[in-house]
Amino acid sequence: MADRRLLSGNEAIGWGAILGECKAFFGYPITPQSEILEFLATELPKAGGVFLQTEDEIAAVSMVYGSSMTGTRTMSATSSPGISLMQETVSLMAYLKVPSVIVDVCRFGPGSGMAQTSQTDYRQVTKGGGHGGYRCIVLAASSSQECCDLVQFAFWLADRYRMTVYVLTDATIGQSCELVDLKTRDFGALPDKDWVLRGLDERGGNGQGIHPHMWDYVGYHEDMNEKYREITENEIKYESYRMDDAEVILVAYGYVSRMAKGAVDLAREEGLKVGLLRPITLWPFPTNVLRELSLQAHHILVVEHSSGLLVEDVECALQGKVPVHLLGIWGTHRRDSSGIIYPERIVEEIKQMVGVA
Amino acid sequence: MRKVYTRPRLLKKVPFHYCPGCGHSIIHRLMTELIDEMHLEDRIIGIPPPGCSVFAYHYFDVDMAESAHGRGAAVATGIKRAFPEAIVFTYQGDGDLAAIGTAETIHAANRGERITAIFINNAVYGMTGGQMAPTTLSQQVTTTTPYGRDTGIEGYPIKMSEIVALVKGAVYIERTAVNSPANIRKTKKAIRKGFQAQIDNLGFSLIEILSPCPTNWRMNPLESWQWIDNEMIKEFPLGVIKDITGKTDAD
Numbered sequence: 001m002a003d004r005r006l007l008s009g010n011e012a013i014g015w016g017a018i019l020g021e022c023k024a025f026f027g028y029p030i031t032p033q034s035e036i037l038e039f040l041a042t043e044l045p046k047a048g049g050v051f052l053q054t055e056d057e058i059a060a061v062s063m064v065y066g067s068s069m070t071g072t073r074t075m076s077a078t079s080s081p082g083i084s085l086m087q088e089t090v091s092l093m094a095y096l097k098v099p100s101v102i103v104d105v106c107r108f109g110p111g112s113g114m115a116q117t118s119q120t121d122y123r124q125v126t127k128g129g130g131h132g133g134y135r136c137i138v139l140a141a142s143s144s145q146e147c148c149d150l151v152q153f154a155f156w157l158a159d160r161y162r163m164t165v166y167v168l169t170d171a172t173i174g175q176s177c178e179l180v181d182l183k184t185r186d187f188g189a190l191p192d193k194d195w196v197l198r199g200l201d202e203r204g205g206n207g208q209g210i211h212p213h214m215w216d217y218v219g220y221h222e223d224m225n226e227k228y229r230e231i232t233e234n235e236i237k238y239e240s241y242r243m244d245d246a247e248v249i250l251v252a253y254g255y256v257s258r259m260a261k262g263a264v265d266l267a268r269e270e271g272l273k274v275g276l277l278r279p280i281t282l283w284p285f286p287t288n289v290l291r292e293l294s295l296q297a298h299h300i301l302v303v304e305h306s307s308g309l310l311v312e313d314v315e316c317a318l319q320g321k322v323p324v325h326l327l328g329i330w331g332t333h334r335r336d337s338s339g340i341i342y343p344e345r346i347v348e349e350i351k352q353m354v355g356v357a
Numbered sequence: 358m359r360k361v362y363t364r365p366r367l368l369k370k371v372p373f374h375y376c377p378g379c380g381h382s383i384i385h386r387l388m389t390e391l392i393d394e395m396h397l398e399d400r401i402i403g404i405p406p407p408g409c410s411v412f413a414y415h416y417f418d419v420d421m422a423e424s425a426h427g428r429g430a431a432v433a434t435g436i437k438r439a440f441p442e443a444i445v446f447t448y449q450g451d452g453d454l455a456a457i458g459t460a461e462t463i464h465a466a467n468r469g470e471r472i473t474a475i476f477i478n479n480a481v482y483g484m485t486g487g488q489m490a491p492t493t494l495s496q497q498v499t500t501t502t503p504y505g506r507d508t509g510i511e512g513y514p515i516k517m518s519e520i521v522a523l524v525k526g527a528v529y530i531e532r533t534a535v536n537s538p539a540n541i542r543k544t545k546k547a548i549r550k551g552f553q554a555q556i557d558n559l560g561f562s563l564i565e566i567l568s569p570c571p572t573n574w575r576m577n578p579l580e581s582w583q584w585i586d587n588e589m590i591k592e593f594p595l596g597v598i599k600d601i602t603g604k605t606d607a608d
Contacts, residue, residue, distance in 0.1 A: 024439045050438045054431070055464040062428040062461065066404075066435025069422055074439065088425045096422065197420040198440060199400035 012144040014039035016151025026063035031115035032171035061086040071196035077103035087130030094134035099158035114337035117171035122309035138282040144178040156187040172255035237280035246275030262343030365389035378578025380568030427458025430465035469526025469560035479570040487573030522599040528560035534567035536582040
C-alpha cells in the first residue's frame with residue numbers, strides 16, 4: 001500500500017530530502033521555514049544523514065558547499081532574508097560548479113518584513129541573486145505533494161548540471177497540510193562525480209580541478225551559457241489547466257496558482273473561457289509555451305503576491321503581442337501582511353478586464 | 358653523502374608568486390613537509406582564503422578548494438561533517454579569520470570541530486595593498502591608518518587566539534612566528550600538534566603564526582624579521598595559549 005500522510009509543505013520538503021538521498025543538512029531557524037529544520041533534526045540522523053544547526057545562514061551555505069564538495073547530497077532551507085545572506089557562497093558554488101539544493105519558503109519583504117506569505121522574492125531567485133551573472137534553476141511548488149517531489153527532482157538536477165537548484169515555496173504552502181504520497185522518484189542516470197575532494201587516494205588528483213577556468217574567464221561564461229541553453233531546452237516544466245479554448249490566460253505559481261485554479265473554475269461556471277498556465281520551473285521560464293498559448297488568447301492576466309516580478313518574464317515572453325494585465329499584491333483581501341489573494345478577487349479582475357459587469 | 362634538505366614532495370614545482378621575504382612560502386613548506394611526514398596526503402583537504410594565499414592550491418599538491426572570504430571554518434565544518442575520515446585545515450589571514458570570519462571561527466571552535474586553522478597574522482591586509490587589519494598594532498601606519506592606528510577610533514589589535522581559547526571546544530592553540538630558524542622549527546612543531554589533535558579526534562586546533570610582510574610594512578626582509586621581535590611579539594606573545602589535549606587523552 002502506498003505510504004500516504006497528512007503533511008505540511010515544510011514537512012513534505014523534509015520527506016523529499018530523505019527520499020532524495022540527502023545526507024547532510026545545514027540550516028538556521030527562520031519563520032516560516034523552521035519546521036523543515038525541526039523535521040530534519042529528528043529524521044535525517046535516522047536516515048544516516050548529518051544535521052547541524054548553524055550560527056547563521058552564511059555558515060549554513062558555506063557548510064553546504066564544503067559538504068557537497070565531498071560528493072554528499074546536501075541541502076539547506078531558509079526564508080527570504082536568509083537567501084540574501086547566502087548569496088556570497090551561492091555565487092562561489094556557481095563559479096566552482098558545485099551542486100546544492102536550497103529551499104526558500106518565501107516571506108513578506110523587503111527587509112526583515114513579516115513572516116506571512118508573499119511572493120516578493122521571485123526576481124531574487126530567478127535572476128541569480130548574487131554577483132557574477134550566474135543562474136540557478138528554480139522549482140516552484142504549489143502543494144505538499146509537489147514539495148516532496150520537487151525536492152527529489154532538485155537533487156537530480158543539481159547533480160546533473162552541477163549547480164544550485166532552489167525550491168521556492170511560500171508561507172501558505174509551507175504551513176498548509178495536505179495528503180502526500182511518499183514516493184521515491186527516479187529521474188534517470190547521473191554522471192559520476194569525478195570532481196569531488198576526498199583526498200589523493202580516492203581522486204588521484206588535486207583541488208586545482210575545482211577551479212578549472214583560472215586562465216580562461218571567457219571560457220567559463222561560454223561554458224555556462226552552453227549549460228544554461230541545454231537546461232532551457234530540456235528541463236522546462238509547467239502545468240496548463242483548462243486551456244483548450246481559453247481566451248483569457250492566467251499565469252501564476254506557488255500558492256497563488258491554487259487560487260488561480262479556483263478562479264478558473266468559478267469563471268468557467270459563469271461562461272468565461274479562462275485557463276491557467278502554471279510555470280513549475282521559474283528558471284528556465286516556459287517562454288515558448290506561453291508564446292504559443294497566447295496565440296489563442298485575447299488577454300493575459302498575471303496574478304502574483306508581489307508588486308509585479310513574474311509579470312516581467314511574461315511581458316518579455318509576449319513582446320507586446322498580447323495585452324498583459326497584472327493583479328498584484330493589491331489583490332490581497334487585507335492590506336496588512338496577513339492578506340492573501342482569493343479566487344473571487346481574481347474572477348472580479350477577469351471580468352473587469354474582459355468588460356463583463 | 359647524507360641528504361639533509363630537499364624540496365618537499367607535496368610542494369609543486371612552480372615558482373611562488375609571493376613577495377621576497379614573505380612568510381607564506383616558509384609556512385607552505387613546513388605544512389607540505391608535515392603532511393608528507395604524517396602521511397596525511399591521502400585524506401587531507403585544505404581551504405585557502407581570499408588573500409595573498411588564495412593560490413595556495415597552486416603550491417600544495419593535495420586536495421584544496423577556496424572558500425568565500427572568512428568562511429573557511431564553516432566550509433571546513435561542512436567537509437568534516439560529511440566526510441569525517443578527512444583531515445581538514447583552513448589557511449587564513451588575519452582579516453579573514455579575525456574580522457570577516459570571526460563568527461565562523463568562534464562557532465566552529467565552540468562546536469569542537471575536528472579541524473585545524475592555520476592563522477597567518479601579518480598585521481595588515483596584504484593582497485589589497487596594506488590596509489589596516491584587525492591585528493594592526495596601535496600607532497601602526499597602514500594605508501587606511503595613515504596617521505597610525507588610533508585605538509580610540511579604530512579599536513585595539515584583536516587577540517583572536519586568546520578569544521578562541523576561552524571556547525570549550527578548542528583544544529590546542531599556540532602562537533608562533535616565522536622570523537628566525539628557531540621560531541620556524543617551533544612553528545612546524547605547533548602545526549604538527551594541531552594536526553595531531555585533529556587526528557586524535559579531540560577538537561578544534563588553531564595555530565597563529567606571526568608572519569612578515571616586508572612589502573606592506575615598507576621594510577626589507579631583515580627589518581621585517583626584527584619588527585616581529587621588537588613590536589609584534591609585545592602585543593602577540595608567543596607560546597602555547599591552550600593545550601587540553603593531554604588532559605583529554607587522560608580522560
